[in-house]
Amino acid sequence: MSDATLLVLASTLSTGLILGAIFALVAAGVTIVYGCVWLPNASNGQFFLLAALAAWSLVGVGWSSAAAIIGVLVLGIALSLLIEWVLVRRLYDVPDRNVAYFVVTLGLTQIMSGIFAMSWGLWSDQFTLPPLVDGITMIGPFPMTNNRITVLAIALVVLAVLFGALRYHPYGRALRAVFQNREAAALRGVNVRAIYRLSFLLGSSIIFLGGMLFALAYSFDLTVAWTMSVTAFAIMIVGGPGSVLGALVVGMVFGFTQAVVSIFASPTAATFSYLIAMLAMLLFRPSGLFTR
Amino acid sequence: MNGRRLAFALALAALAAPFVLEGNRFLAFVFGIVMINLLWASGMNLLYGFVGLMPLMFAGIAGIAAYAMVALTREAGWSFWLATPVAAVGAALVGVLLGLPSLRLKGFYFTLCSLVIQTVLTLAFTFFPRFTNGDTGLNQIAPPDGWGGVPLAGVWFDATLALVATLGVLLSAWIVQTRLGQRFIAIREDDVLAEVMGIDVVRNRIIAFAIVSIYAAVGGCFYASYVGFVSPRSFDVLTSLGIWLCVAFGGRGTIIGPIIGTVILAPIPYLLQELQAFKDVLSGVLIIVVTLVMPAGIYGEIMRRRALRTAVALRAQAAGDPAGATATPAVAAMPGTVDAGVAR
Numbered sequence: 001m002s003d004a005t006l007l008v009l010a011s012t013l014s015t016g017l018i019l020g021a022i023f024a025l026v027a028a029g030v031t032i033v034y035g036c037v038w039l040p041n042a043s044n045g046q047f048f049l050l051a052a053l054a055a056w057s058l059v060g061v062g063w064s065s066a067a068a069i070i071g072v073l074v075l076g077i078a079l080s081l082l083i084e085w086v087l088v089r090r091l092y093d094v095p096d097r098n099v100a101y102f103v104v105t106l107g108l109t110q111i112m113s114g115i116f117a118m119s120w121g122l123w124s125d126q127f128t129l130p131p132l133v134d135g136i137t138m139i140g141p142f143p144m145t146n147n148r149i150t151v152l153a154i155a156l157v158v159l160a161v162l163f164g165a166l167r168y169h170p171y172g173r174a175l176r177a178v179f180q181n182r183e184a185a186a187l188r189g190v191n192v193r194a195i196y197r198l199s200f201l202l203g204s205s206i207i208f209l210g211g212m213l214f215a216l217a218y219s220f221d222l223t224v225a226w227t228m229s230v231t232a233f234a235i236m237i238v239g240g241p242g243s244v245l246g247a248l249v250v251g252m253v254f255g256f257t258q259a260v261v262s263i264f265a266s267p268t269a270a271t272f273s274y275l276i277a278m279l280a281m282l283l284f285r286p287s288g289l290f291t292r
Numbered sequence: 293m294n295g296r297r298l299a300f301a302l303a304l305a306a307l308a309a310p311f312v313l314e315g316n317r318f319l320a321f322v323f324g325i326v327m328i329n330l331l332w333a334s335g336m337n338l339l340y341g342f343v344g345l346m347p348l349m350f351a352g353i354a355g356i357a358a359y360a361m362v363a364l365t366r367e368a369g370w371s372f373w374l375a376t377p378v379a380a381v382g383a384a385l386v387g388v389l390l391g392l393p394s395l396r397l398k399g400f401y402f403t404l405c406s407l408v409i410q411t412v413l414t415l416a417f418t419f420f421p422r423f424t425n426g427d428t429g430l431n432q433i434a435p436p437d438g439w440g441g442v443p444l445a446g447v448w449f450d451a452t453l454a455l456v457a458t459l460g461v462l463l464s465a466w467i468v469q470t471r472l473g474q475r476f477i478a479i480r481e482d483d484v485l486a487e488v489m490g491i492d493v494v495r496n497r498i499i500a501f502a503i504v505s506i507y508a509a510v511g512g513c514f515y516a517s518y519v520g521f522v523s524p525r526s527f528d529v530l531t532s533l534g535i536w537l538c539v540a541f542g543g544r545g546t547i548i549g550p551i552i553g554t555v556i557l558a559p560i561p562y563l564l565q566e567l568q569a570f571k572d573v574l575s576g577v578l579i580i581v582v583t584l585v586m587p588a589g590i591y592g593e594i595m596r597r598r599a600l601r602t603a604v605a606l607r608a609q610a611a612g613d614p615a616g617a618t619a620t621p622a623v624a625a626m627p628g629t630v631d632a633g634v635a636r
Contacts, residue, residue, distance in 0.1 A: 040400060090584050098400040099346065100583050106533060107579030114572030121569075230411065233404070268415065275412050282397065282405045 003141075010142040012259045018148055018217050020255020021155035022210050026228060027235035027247035028162060029206035035179045035242025036199040038098045039088060042105040045229030046112035047204060048211035051076055052220060053120045055212045056127045065132050069212050076208035080201050083108075088200055092193060109229070116222055128219040129212070151217045158209065159248060166244060175199055179242055227271055231258075234274035238281050240288025249290065299465070302551065303458045310450035320450050322562045327453040328515050329558040331460040333538040333550040335507020338464055340536065341545035342473060343500045344480030345398065348406040348532045349390055352413030353505050354512030355527030357383040361513040362433055362522070363423045372436035372517060380509040387505025388498055398483065410529045417524035429523025433516050453514060460507060465547045467503070476500060480545075530572075534561075537575060540582045543591030552590055 030044050041047070051072050058068035087104055091097040120127075131147035138144075166172035177185040178195045186192050211228075214220065235254055239246025254274060261270040281288065306327070313320040332354070339347050357379040364375035390409050397405055417424045424430065436452075438444035444452060467473050475496050478486040487493050516522045534557070542553025557578070564571045586593050 040404070087580065087584065096399060099403055100587075102400055102403055103346075103583045104580050107576040107583070110530070110533070110572045110576030110579065112576075114569040114576065117569040117572070237404070268419070272412070272415055272419075275408055275415070279405065279408050279412070282401060282408070286397065286401050 007142065008263065010139075012256075012263060014142075014144055014148065014152075015262075016252075016256035016259035018152050018155070018255070019258050020252035021152055021159065022214050022217075023231055023235060023255045023258075024159060024248045024251025025155050025213070026207050026210040027232045027239065027251045028159065028244050029203040029210065030232045031236045031239065031242055031244060031247045032166075032175070032199050032206075033203035034098075034236060036175055037088065037092075037101075037196045039101040039200065040098055040105070040233070040236075040241075041203070041207075042102055042229060042233070043109040043112060044207050044232050045225035045227070046109050046116075047076075047207045048214070048228045049116065049220075049222065049225040050112060051208035051211035052129075052215035052224075053116065053127065055129055055215060056120075059129055065130050065216065068129070069209075072212060073205060073208060076205055077201060080204040083204075084197055084200050088196075089193075092196055109225075113222075113225065116225075121222055126219050126221055127215065129215045132216055148217050151213050155210075155213055158206070162206070163244060163248070171195075171198060227267070230271055231274055234278040236288075237278045237286075238288060240291035243288060243290040246288055246290030298548070299462070303462070306454040306458050307451065310447045310454060313450070314447045320447065322559045324450045324453045324518055325562060326554060326558045327450075327457040328511050328518065329535065329538060330457040330551060330554045331507060331514075332511040332535045333542075333554045334457075334461045334464040334547075335504045335511070336535050337539045337544060337547075337550045338467065338476070338507070339500055339504045340539055341549070342468060342476040342480060343497060345497070345500075346403045346406065346536065347391075347501075347504065348403060348529060348536070349410040349413065350504070350508050350535055351527040351529070351531035352410045353383050353387050353390070353508040354515065354531075355413065355417060355522070355524070356386055356512075357509030358512035358516040358522050358527070359417070359423050359430075362430055362516055365434065372434075372513070376436075376510060376513040379513055380506045383509030383512075384502045384505040387508070388501050391498065391501030391505075407529060410532055414524050414528045417527065424524065427524060429521055429526070430516075431521045433520045433522065435517050435520070449518065453518065456510070456514065460510075461547065461551065468547065472496070472499065477545075530575075533579065534558075534575065537579055537582065539589075540587075541578060541589055543589030543593075543595075546589075546591050546595075549589050549591035556590075 026044060026048060030041050034040050054072045054075060055065070055068040058071050059065060063071065087108075088101075091100055091104075094100065131145065132150050133146045135146045136143050137146055137149060166176060174185065174190045174195050175198065177188065177190055178192055178199075182192055185195075214224070231254060235247055235250045239248075239250035254270075257273065258267065258270045261267070261273070309323055310320060313323055332350070336347070336350055339345050357376075360379040360382055361372070361375045364370045364378065365372055368375075370378075390406075418427055435443045435445055435449060438448060468476075475486070475491050478489065478491055479493055479496060483493050512527070515526070519526075538553040538557050539550045540553070541557060542551065543549025557575075560574065561568075561571050564574075582589065588596065
């Protein structure tokens with residue numbers, strides 16, 4: 001193989017890893033909320049974009065990227081609490097609430113995309129965040145910016161912590177108990193409504209973080225929201241709604257797909273393939289690949 | 293006023309309106325758009341209000357028919373009046389095909405599936421430009437021919453749309469009270485129970501899909517020739533959601549509800565032409581309000597209040613208690629009022 005081919009291969013690998021980790025992160029956020037609260041968040045792409053744009057604005061007023069990320073996370077938690085309080089809470093006791101939630105988040109998507117078009121959309125059409133760390137590391141013969149390595153590391157660490165916490169931390173165990181059986185969990189003394197709120201906060205925060213990590217690694221525009229929504233839903237459906245492991249595995253696969261497809265076709269082709277995968281899954285195995 | 297008289301008055305108003313609005317081209321155009329949306333909304337209402345499925349690929353089916361109609365008139369030289377029924381039958385077949393997922397899915401999974409299909413169709417309209425001219429869209433679509441070879445235009449086009457919409461609403465009202473419509477309602481209320489009672493749920497859903505696709509298709513063909521321009525954005529998911537909102541906002545599962553919803557909501561995008569983004573925010577807010585606060589819509593709310601008042605009065609009469617206050621709690625659970633369940 002020639003050097004050029006190797007370089008393309010290496011860059012595909014690194015792009016696939018970073019995209020895969022971010023996809024997995026966002027999809028994990030969506031799937032936790034769906035599995036627990038039964039809320040399919042169709043506006044996850046808008047949440048993702050909101051965090052990236054907010055970080056861009058904070059950097060614009062002189063904050064460093066690191067400070068902006070922490071600031072946006074704090075704001076994001078406040079916003080999630082507000083949304084939980086105003087919208088999400090109202091349907092906690094409705095049995096067939098997933099359709100209603102889906103429609104509500106579709107409405108939220110329209111509101112947020114309208115707001116973005118009226119504000120950030122007028123200010124710029126390409127956005128970037130300054131790198132978190134400077135410099136370049138050579139991995140063998142291949143250069144990779146320290147910034148992207150950091151982004152990848154943060155994403156993987158968060159995923160690992162999330163996975164571990166769901167398995168071993170008392171809150172994580174309570175959350176999984178509510179996943180499996182709401183009534184039984186309530187009987188065992190789990191405060192179901194508090195767990196709903198916690199998982200909505202957790203899921204949304206992860207999506208916000210995913211958006212900012214993406215903004216650190218790549219430049220973005222307003223259309224990324226739509227692509228991310230489609231991708232996250234496709235990952236959730238293919239991996240199995242409520243399955244964090246499914247989100248991780250399928251997210252990684254989709255990330256690499258995106259990286260490979262982007263070499264020789266438009267990224268829309270990748271989105272198209274996710275849609276078809278989701279459709280096939282819905283038709284033949286709606287419970288997904290990774291659900292027991 | 294009873295239903296028949298109200299229907300007659302509304303139909304008369306719709307047919308007279310184009311002649312009243314003749315002086316103001318803009319208002320007449322908005323009226324024509326409202327009529328097309330009314331046809332769409334009464335079709336969507338059959339599936340959403342009476343069968344209980346939320347078809348977000350509705351606009352995609354309308355788009356398929358519109359593009360087919362344009363191709364047939366432009367490239368094969370057909371008349372609009374021949375191309376539209378053919379496109380409608382084709383769209384009904386496509387609609388049934390796209391509706392096949394509903395044989396396995398319902399509720400959220402069906403809605404998600406229909407959203408995915410809608411998205412695939414929008415992408416297909418954009419990336420296979422042979423018949424659609426991609427994102428640029430098709431313009432200068434010829435209007436249908438009228439009497440004596442003169443193209444249909446102006447007030448007579450508006451009147452035609454009013455007539456088509458009126459027939460569409462009347463047809464849906466008729467379907468609802470046939471045995472077919474009663475089976476639809478049984479399926480909406482409880483599909484398992486309906487199956488047990490001997491209703492072929494799959495077959496009835498397929499029939500519903502065929503009917504609704506024809507509504508979507510006819511509306512799409514008229515839309516294309518009335519506006520004279522179509523692009524993939526004319527038939528994207530926001531269009532589907534807008535039609536759904538007309539039904540849900542007015543009152544799903546009633547005949548008058550979608551009319552109320554369409555007359556209030558359909559003109560808004562045209563009146564807020566300068567403020568496209570604001571329009572998105574407004575419709576998002578309305579979607580949330582309808583889902584969370586008044587799932588039965590405006591007409592459902594009116595019905596509920598009326599039923600409540602009647603019940604209170606009846607109770608007061610029976611108990612000889614003119615205040616009727618003691619009767620109120622029992623009324624909340626009274627059958628026959630609109631179910632307060634959330635969107636299915």
